[in-house]
Amino acid sequence: MNVGTLYTVTYNKKSSISGLKVLWSGNAQELGVPYGCSRWYFTFNDNECSNPGKIESIKFNVYYEALNEVVYFNNPFTVQGTCQGISAGDVTVTLKVGLCGLNYVGQETLTSWGTKTSLMIEETFHG
Numbered sequence: 001m002n003v004g005t006l007y008t009v010t011y012n013k014k015s016s017i018s019g020l021k022v023l024w025s026g027n028a029q030e031l032g033v034p035y036g037c038s039r040w041y042f043t044f045n046d047n048e049c050s051n052p053g054k055i056e057s058i059k060f061n062v063y064y065e066a067l068n069e070v071v072y073f074n075n076p077f078t079v080q081g082t083c084q085g086i087s088a089g090d091v092t093v094t095l096k097v098g099l100c101g102l103n104y105v106g107q108e109t110l111t112s113w114g115t116k117t118s119l120m121i122e123e124t125f126h127g
Contacts, residue, residue, distance in 0.1 A: 006096060006111055007094065009094075010090050011093050013089060019082045019084040019086070020044065022093060022119075023079075023118070024080070025076070025118045028075065031110065037060045037100035038097060039098050040058075041057075041095075043094045044086055044092070045092050049083035055082075057079045058100055074110065
């Protein structure tokens, strides 16, 4: 998948003054295009976090030739952060994969291929 939704969860947020801490871990791989870039990111009710900023991780791959074959790396990967300013109530938390933009070529991505994946969401308070 080059662009799209990987996981969607509804979380019942109890307080309007708390933040939501999210963590996804698994593995990720890009296939096909040398010097391409893919981006894994969270949205909250279909919007990216603006306080304090986007929660994302990117992979920029350079492929190495070995024995006349392209070598693909399937690596452990995490996306994590805390988003503030989300109202109390049901929050749709979504992990997506997409393009990096800025003239990077998109690639075919594999997420959690052949391994366990974990998604954690917790409500946090910061003083």
